[in-house]
Amino acid sequence: MRLFSRNLLLTLFAGMLLATATNHVHSGPSGMDAATRKAVLAKLDKAEGKRGTAGCVIVDLDTGETLLSHNADSPLMPASNMKLVTSITALDQLGADFEFVTRIFGDGSIKDGTLAGDLCIIGGGDPNISGRFHDDDPLALFKDWAAQLKKAGVTRVSGDLKFDSTLFGGEPTSDGWPQDDQYIKWYxxxxxALAFNDNCVGIRVIPTKSGKPAKIEVVPDTAYVTIVNETTTKPGRKGAEIGIVRPRDENVITVKGAVYEEATWGYYTDVTVHDPARYAATVLKETLAKEGISVQGDVKPVTLTHDDVERCKLLVDHRASLVQALQPINTNSQNLHAEMLFRQLGLRYAGKGTFKTGQAAVYAYLKKQGLLTDDICIEDGSGLGRGNHVTANLLVKLLQKVAARDDFDSFKASMAVGGESGTLEKRLTNACVRGKVVAKTGYINGVRSLSGFLFAGERRYAFSILMNNCVYTKQMQDEILEVLAKASE
Incomplete structure (x- = not known):
């Protein structure tokens, strides 16, 4: 194995020269050889260009030695690297054995197949009531719940289907999120607190005959949204030119544009819905009907008290683990899931789950760990807001803390793998790093981040690379890790 520490004086001298030449604060002890440090710093400088700022910290996990520190304490927008803060805080504060609980109650007696009263579902903040872990069938859990209701003797509900999503409060979106028409985007x-199918419907546009409107499918098939079809099918080439519009507080989705005859797979996208808790309850009612359970009344919101719950009969008790929920957050960068977890933290900390209590919970955790400084700003749990500011040093220290936990393997398994999975599937594909980097990516306009772990040779590293207003961002981030991996062979 190649040793990093060759000559302490040469290393320090090279570091001083680089700092003088670039007008940046570069520092690092003898755990990284001069050539490697020079190569990494050169790539950071190239990324920064004329107006960018890159923060980078690389630490040896086994010795705790900081191998490279560049703008380590500069507060920078992390984009989706904020999800690391949220998920590591959740693992510590909620615990690896934490479960999200979704319950369905019957408010009435059951006789001859009829529930004489209302069916009530209470959302517990589970982000994965979807097809994600169920063979891509978004209705799989609802079908299973229908089977449980039948087993309990229910084939007809005389009352309403009521839904309680009051576990979380406050506004459903953040003022810091994009204020243009991006609200229809999945992110x-x-x-x-009661979420379903990532609070989205899938829209598939399928070509028909030239000159005719395209066929539009909604996934799952539901009457909750109204589709206005303003599409046409054009002859010839593959592809589509589709635009989608949904008024902010409505569920009328207008699909415009053209899809071409040769585009056999058509066009697909996910579109958010308004009032997603009602959406979940509506699709549940529709699914129950298809499974042979009729609900005579309407879908209505409700706030159930403790006494209400005590009076009702528990019919379905669905539980999902926190560890499972981390995978879509850290591998696929699912914003909704991170925000739901953020509110769970607020609920645990302050008794109610809102953006503000989520912020307070994370601040309290960082303060307890000795990591909170005046420059740190937490706006949300996903990193979508541009008001989030953290440092590369903070992220690496959090990574060091999670790496020291007994359940580190579970956390590590939640992250994308370079060249293999998630948001890193098409990055870090060179042999020296493929399969050796587990990390969280991040991107919003002007921001590119990458933080995680590199396992190369016998060395284990934690790293964070935050780039704001930089250039060649993905290329430089990947090349930095390639340099480090090759130096570790």
Whole structure:
């Protein structure tokens, strides 16, 4: 194995020269050889260009030695690297054995197949009531719940289907999120305690015959949204030119544009819905009907008290683990899931789950760990807001803390793997780093981040690379890790 520490004086002298030449604060002890440090710093300087700022910290996990520190304490927008703060805080404060609980109660007696009263579902903040872990069938859990209701003797509900999503409060979106028409994008979904299918519907546009309107499918098939079809099918080439509009507080989705005859797979996108808790309850009612359970009344919101719950009969008790929920957050960068977890933290900390209590919970955790400084700003749990500011040093210290936990393997498994999975599937594909980097990516306009772990040779590293207003960002981040991996062989 190649040793980093060759000559302490040469290393320090090279570091001083680089700091003088670039007008940046570069520092690092003898754990990284001069050539490696020079190569990494050169790539950071190239990324910064004329107006960018890059923060980078690389630490040896086994010795705790900081191998490279560049703008380590500069507060920078982290984009989705904020999800590391949220998920590590959750693992510590909620615990690896934490479970999200979704319950369905019957408010009435059951006789001859009829529930004489209302069916009530209470959302517990589970972000994965979807097809994600169920063979891509978004209705899989609802079908299973229908089977449980039948087993309990229910095939007809005389009352309403009521839903309680009051575990979380406050506004469903953050003022710091994009204020243009991006609210229809999956990454801007409204946050609710009762969530379903990432609080989105899938829109598939399929070509028909030239000159005819395209066929539009809604996934899952539901009457909750109204589709206005303003599409046409054009002859020839593959592809589509589709635009989608949904008024902010409505669920009328207008699909415009053209899809081409040769585009056999058509066009697909996910579109957020308004009032997603009602959406979840509506699709549940529709699914129950298809599974042979009729609900005679309407879908209505409700706030159930403790006494109400005590009076009702528990019919479905669905539980999902925190560890499972971390995977979509850290591998696929699912914003809604991170925001729901953020509110769970607020609920645990302050007794109610809102953006403000989520912020307070994370601040309290960082303060307890000795990591909170005046420059740190927590706006949300996903990193979508541009008001979030953290440092590369903070992220690496959090990574060091989670790496020291007994359940580190579970956390590590939640992250994307370079060249193999999630948001890193098409990055870090060179042999020296493929499969050796587990990390969280981040991107919003003008921001690119990458933080995580590199396992190369016998060395284990924690790293954070935050780039604001930089250039060649993905290339430089990947090349920095390649340099480090090759130096560790």
């Amino acid at each position: 801007c979904a409204e946050v609710t």
